[in-house]
Amino acid sequence: MNRLSALRSRTVVLPATNIDTDQIIPARFLTTTTREGLGQHLFSEWRYDAQGAARPDFALNRPEAQGCRILVAGRNFGCGSSREHAPWALLDCGFQAVVSTEIADIFRNNSLKNGLLPIIVDEATSAWLLAHPGVEVAVDVEASTLTLPTGAVVRFPLEAFARYCLINGVDELGFLLGRMSAIESYETRVANR
């Protein structure tokens, strides 16, 4: 997994609430058998018109959005399906963090497994970020803080193990394989129950 300990970037803002995984990446792109190249389909319906041309008014298509690594979105981002293609597509487009007041559970889990940081902030911080697209913010994963250009430092919840894995690029499968003796003794215990 990609390591992530600090991040400084301008934001791209999608103020919509309840942005679901079908918007992040529509189902017709899920017949792939690899995880590469999904970025081209990110927000496909919003990004491209019926002829496949980029809609110039969509936030991700604006020149100032290029190179941005932090997406700020309305409440309940990532609701819907378990498709890991959603964080894969965001990462493939260069995003490393998503900021919202609420982030759906499965999307959140999937993101952390891939080095995409879900940042949950309070209403006031979210409202400020939504109203100021393109500002440069800084993320410190170790301290679990988001620093706004106003100087405000906002703490966000990040579970200790997730933080450790992000900073050190820990592979959770390796961690689980390291628990094999406990898994084996559990299986023996259950078999004898």
Place this chain on the structure above:
Amino acid sequence: MTSAPLTLFEKVWRRHEVVLETADTPAVLYIDLHLVHEVTSPQAFSVLRERGLPVRRLDLTLATMDHSTPTRTEQVFGGAPIAIDSAAKQVRELEINCAAFGVELLGLRSEQRGIVHVIGPELGLTQPGKTVVCGDSHTSTHGALGALAFGIGTTEVGHVLATQCLLQRKPKTLAIDVSGRLRTGVTAKDLILAIIGQIGVSGGTGHVIEYRGETIEALDMDERMTVCNMSIEAGARAGMIAPDETTYAYLSGRARAPKGAAWEKALADWRTLPTDPGARFDAEVSVDAAAIEPMITYGTHPGMVMPISGYVPDRRGDAMFEKSLAYMGLTAGNPIKDHPINVVFVGSCTNSRLSDLRSAADVLKGRRIAKGVQMLVVPGSQQIKKAAEAEGLHRIFLDAGAEWRESGCSMCLGMNGDLVGKGQYSVSTSNRNFEGRQGIGARTLLASPATAAASAVRGRVTDPRELLS
């Protein structure tokens, strides 16, 4: 009893903790049943290949194909090619992966194939007290049998394939207490839509729901599965219902349920699972089932739902709400009833079981669907298809002018090409009305099988009670 009273969820959770969670590390949670399908598994098998790992417990792993599979009989059984190349490749890849790793696959022509969340219970594999996972958010369905069942992403599919375990933080619990009798013509689908309308699409985030109370106890297993299926639409990881005599009667004699002495032993164990009196939940909500009408969605998430006799809500000034209504082509303040429709879909892991098909057939019997309406009836599994045909349900659908297909996810998300056209209105028994879910520009109205069938007959959104004697 000296120990503290526990909820159903806590009992199942505790039994599966291989390593307890600490402040620094999540629990290592053991998984009893891993269901695999073609969409969310290829990249997980690739990881196993890269690392030279086998599938750890083949006996706890079962694969099938449902999302990308065709529903036209000639494409399933007649040798006609799958129309979408990438879908055909994905199906083939699952066959290759299962053969290479030794995973049992209920393949395209298997008599036991079906939607993954339909066949788990149908085969008797889903059982009370088990942990069940699948790379699909509607895994919550299996909680209807008293299992702890939740959807996972592809990375976690790889974790379970390789270790039979997941790293998990313990979620919170939410009790949804439902009392009162559902009125005639009001179904489990209407109940869960009303619940989502009440608690909102993120009302369950971070929680496992337990549905309880007299109304839930009175539901049959198909109905309970419909309720638990849509837990994820309220943001919850899982929904559970305590096992009872209804559960045991459903499981008894199923192909892969325990038999003989093993059944008696399992039964004695299952009876210890229901939530103890006095157990505490992190949150509780009460729902009055007697007040619920047939429900239908009018917007672009399942929380945008209304009684079928009501008026589209007016939230002028709420930009998201107005954008959603504009996508749907609906006007605030107007009735939803009698709105013209184009497509009707009866199917999906929410409403494709035999009782759902019977409910739609009750409305359609002796009637024809309206001119210009396309209606697809897609059974949840090949076994359900066979059972429906034995009862003659397929004749009712075909005589009414509907299409009778092979099982699969089909038009719920259209990965196999069963799509709703741009701007068309679809009354669908599925679970998501997101923008573009059933096709680019498609407008989905979620409802029960009875409402879907009644709407097909009239070609307009119709309260099924007007057509039921």
